[in-house]
Amino acid sequence: MDDTAIPTRDELELRLTPIQFHVTQQAGTERAFTGEYWDTTDPGTYHCVVCGTQLFDSETKFDSHCGWPSFYEAREDGRIRYIEDRSHGMLRTEVRCARCDAHLGHVFPDGPPPTGNRFCINSASLNLERRPKSE
Numbered sequence: 001m002d003d004t005a006i007p008t009r010d011e012l013e014l015r016l017t018p019i020q021f022h023v024t025q026q027a028g029t030e031r032a033f034t035g036e037y038w039d040t041t042d043p044g045t046y047h048c049v050v051c052g053t054q055l056f057d058s059e060t061k062f063d064s065h066c067g068w069p070s071f072y073e074a075r076e077d078g079r080i081r082y083i084e085d086r087s088h089g090m091l092r093t094e095v096r097c098a099r100c101d102a103h104l105g106h107v108f109p110d111g112p113p114p115t116g117n118r119f120c121i122n123s124a125s126l127n128l129e130r131r132p133k134s135e
């Protein structure tokens with residue numbers, strides 16, 4: 001998937017659902033507890049829904065009770081871009097896909113060990129490629 005070209009905006013409007021388009025292209029936020037993956041525990045790799053870049057692994061997903069998929073670590077350095085976000089009167093760190101610039105969510109410094117980070121990510125930005133469960 002990583003070798004595919006980054007889709008154009010027109011292609012995305014056709015391919016993505018309205019919420020996927022709104023979140024990734026307009027930095028929107030899905031409503032808590034409504035996304036596809038907030039309580040998913042299936043093992044697998046979470047890819048960018050726009051360009052297919054590997055972003056997170058289910059091994060680092062944890063239940064933060066916030067209603068969005070939460071991870072304590074991104075899959076590899078360089079896959080995620082961090083942007084200072086001062087909207088809504090708060091200082092937050094926005095996270096985007098480093099390859100296609102899709103909005104993913106935010107990262108907060110109140111996560112569990114070993115990183116202490118909480119990546120609060122919209123389900124609509126992600127596509128889970130499930131692994132067969134080990135016996």
Ligand SMILES: [Zn+2]
Pocket residue numbers: 048049050051052053097098099100101102
């Ligand atoms: Zn991407």
